[in-house]
Amino acid sequence: MTFTVGIDLGTTNCALSYAGDDQAAPVALPIPQVVAPGEVAERTLMPSFLYVPAEAQFPPGSLALSWYPNARDVVGVLARSQGASTPGRLVSSAKSWLSYAGVDRRGEILPWEAPEGVPRLSPLEATARYLGHLRAAWEHAHPDHPLAEQDVVLTVPASFDAVARELTQEAALLAGFDEPPRLLEEPQAAMYAWLSERGDGWRDEVEVGDVILVVDIGGGTTDFSLIAVREDEGVLQLERVAVGDHILLGGDNMDLALAHTVRMHLEAEGTTLDDWQLRGLTHGCRTAKEALLSEDAPASHPLAIASRGSRLVGGTLRTELRREQLEAVLLDGFFPEVEVSARPAAPRRMGLTTLGLPYPADAGITRHLAAFLGRSAPVGDERSFVHPTAVLFNGGVTRSPLVRERIVGILGQWLEAEGGAAPKVLTGIDAELAVSHGAAYYARARRDGGVRIRGGTAQAYYVGIERNELAVPGIPPRVDAVCVAPFGMEEGSEVVLPQAFGLVVGEPVSFRFFGSSSRRDDAVGSATPPGPLTELAPIETTLEGPPGQVVHVRVHARVTEVGTLELSAVEAGAERRWKLSFDVRGQE
Amino acid sequence: MEEERLALPARLWLALILPFRVLFDAALAARIEGLDRPPSPSLPAPAPEPARQEVKAEVVEGPPEPTPALQLLAILQREGRFVDFLQEDMSGFADADIGAAARVVHEGCTRGLKDVLELAAIRTEAEGAAVELAAGYDATRTRVTGNVTGEPPFRGTLAHHGWRVESIRLPALSEGHDPLIIAPAEVEL
Numbered sequence: 001m002t003f004t005v006g007i008d009l010g011t012t013n014c015a016l017s018y019a020g021d022d023q024a025a026p027v028a029l030p031i032p033q034v035v036a037p038g039e040v041a042e043r044t045l046m047p048s049f050l051y052v053p054a055e056a057q058f059p060p061g062s063l064a065l066s067w068y069p070n071a072r073d074v075v076g077v078l079a080r081s082q083g084a085s086t087p088g089r090l091v092s093s094a095k096s097w098l099s100y101a102g103v104d105r106r107g108e109i110l111p112w113e114a115p116e117g118v119p120r121l122s123p124l125e126a127t128a129r130y131l132g133h134l135r136a137a138w139e140h141a142h143p144d145h146p147l148a149e150q151d152v153v154l155t156v157p158a159s160f161d162a163v164a165r166e167l168t169q170e171a172a173l174l175a176g177f178d179e180p181p182r183l184l185e186e187p188q189a190a191m192y193a194w195l196s197e198r199g200d201g202w203r204d205e206v207e208v209g210d211v212i213l214v215v216d217i218g219g220g221t222t223d224f225s226l227i228a229v230r231e232d233e234g235v236l237q238l239e240r241v242a243v244g245d246h247i248l249l250g251g252d253n254m255d256l257a258l259a260h261t262v263r264m265h266l267e268a269e270g271t272t273l274d275d276w277q278l279r280g281l282t283h284g285c286r287t288a289k290e291a292l293l294s295e296d297a298p299a300s301h302p303l304a305i306a307s308r309g310s311r312l313v314g315g316t317l318r319t320e321l322r323r324e325q326l327e328a329v330l331l332d333g334f335f336p337e338v339e340v341s342a343r344p345a346a347p348r349r350m351g352l353t354t355l356g357l358p359y360p361a362d363a364g365i366t367r368h369l370a371a372f373l374g375r376s377a378p379v380g381d382e383r384s385f386v387h388p389t390a391v392l393f394n395g396g397v398t399r400s401p402l403v404r405e406r407i408v409g410i411l412g413q414w415l416e417a418e419g420g421a422a423p424k425v426l427t428g429i430d431a432e433l434a435v436s437h438g439a440a441y442y443a444r445a446r447r448d449g450g451v452r453i454r455g456g457t458a459q460a461y462y463v464g465i466e467r468n469e470l471a472v473p474g475i476p477p478r479v480d481a482v483c484v485a486p487f488g489m490e491e492g493s494e495v496v497l498p499q500a501f502g503l504v505v506g507e508p509v510s511f512r513f514f515g516s517s518s519r520r521d522d523a524v525g526s527a528t529p530p531g532p533l534t535e536l537a538p539i540e541t542t543l544e545g546p547p548g549q550v551v552h553v554r555v556h557a558r559v560t561e562v563g564t565l566e567l568s569a570v571e572a573g574a575e576r577r578w579k580l581s582f583d584v585r586g587q588e
Numbered sequence: 589m590e591e592e593r594l595a596l597p598a599r600l601w602l603a604l605i606l607p608f609r610v611l612f613d614a615a616l617a618a619r620i621e622g623l624d625r626p627p628s629p630s631l632p633a634p635a636p637e638p639a640r641q642e643v644k645a646e647v648v649e650g651p652p653e654p655t656p657a658l659q660l661l662a663i664l665q666r667e668g669r670f671v672d673f674l675q676e677d678m679s680g681f682a683d684a685d686i687g688a689a690a691r692v693v694h695e696g697c698t699r700g701l702k703d704v705l706e707l708a709a710i711r712t713e714a715e716g717a718a719v720e721l722a723a724g725y726d727a728t729r730t731r732v733t734g735n736v737t738g739e740p741p742f743r744g745t746l747a748h749h750g751w752r753v754e755s756i757r758l759p760a761l762s763e764g765h766d767p768l769i770i771a772p773a774e775v776e777l
Binding site: 038042314 | 669
């Protein structure tokens, strides 16, 4: 018997779901993890945090797991709780670092800004540690079914570019996977979870022409996708037609924003909080947020902030979070009522900025949504944005009916202004486990034949080619971005760039490399100014051969069966082929 | 087995007081009267109650192993400052202060408890509702109080629905873990 396994490698939590040969719905694997020094318990979610303890910080053997007896570091529940009070030794958001071209992703840079003497590891290694833990947990529970022999699907954000996808695969190999697992976009996984939940009945809930907007707001990231319902020979088909950008905004930002609001109120009353209390307050705000965002919510939710010492009664501060505060900070701050023409504020370019993750300058998720729908509108359409007819929510924050109503309400206003009807809401998925459940369901649909979402690659890719023109001292030659891989390439397909290049053999050559998730009509070989594109990690290669010789090559782009983009240079009229790899050492 | 034998002074004292105690203590007299007869195995054992049949009546030798109890205490302290709360002197604090602390304890301990065990009410009726206990009801799950006379079925009102642990999953402990440490001292560097 072969299981299908879905792995949700989240920014803040990981989960693993699996399904057997029968048609039963996927279930989550309880993941053993160290929850306190010396205590191992199972949880369905594994926090994506890694803690590197100091020598003798914990008693010998107290971080041990059955598959990691001489543990030198720890992932999961303990890593998160210990890291909260010792942030200098905590690796967090490794996934965001893995997708960020601004740093060397194979370099030992995490924990970010760790003090001297703290051992560091690369975003790639940290990701491999989480995957390795999940693999070990699976094999601990299923000793007769090694993960290498199961059908494994790993989810990545829809906004992950070709480089981040390849690095995710590399992390899986580093984590001891024999073969790179197949990749699936997270919003698609959520859609599959809904299909799994509905069974064959899904065809009664949507119809040809429907456009489903997937709104996935996780702990640390927000991801949008559009999935169109089409008809092919009388059968309903789903096709993912657009994906949004990688937005580093999520539920954790909301908790922090609430905590700072309450802290400012306390400070105005003359009470200052230390770091420990602020963390307790953030925790309290999360609970208060969930209570106040539920239906029939009270007007306020009490917050009690304990002091760190053993005196609990004397040292606990009392305050409250009122609903109007929550609405002002959360609904108006993160989900402002804006026009569909609104766009997120551009990041300010300051002379001196601290290097770090590219957090968005605008926290307004609805503005990001307006931008996404606006730019996804087909060219020449009289409508100013894509009109979704249905919405599927995923991610912890969207469990709140108030948040869902807010988003659906704003969408409804936008649609009404252009003569559209209010979208319906597709319900029934578990906001925490939908992605891993959906991935396991997708693996089974692939194996046994089931409904599949088509769509291909989520971005178009370009290489930078210098224009052959008169050199002007001091001015860099202008660069054209030439499309090497169009949007929507299906797995297993290959395209060839019509232009040939002369490449010098025996020394490293490098191309600039760009991606775009909004340009869906560029064909292979078409040139465009690189301005509106996102620059990704450069491509580099060294063609072996006698130094100084020039060979004429054509660039081939292939999407592998597991969903990664493979670029190679093929000698014109000959058999020689060189793989082009991404240089992820980071940009200046 | 060798019988215990009494020394002469003790036997003298016993010989002195026993006639009086036999005379006034009927129960003792009956026990002494039985001493001369051999233990009678022919006495029919009372038929066990049907409900009790599943219960293994084992006499526990000594107190149970304390580790799981200490572990639960450590979890309640870690998640909800339970020991801090119990160990603190409450006198001199206003109810509002105690209430604020109770929120910390309540929220954290609920979370900690939910991680390790699942609790359910034993009786699903609303408290105050009329209930009937059939003959052979399980006395470990339901306890009757008040005017207890006659034989079941008993009729009464549900005063407390009871609690039962449906499942328990304590974390596994690593070798060398000291369960007596409920919370380590913390030193901020």
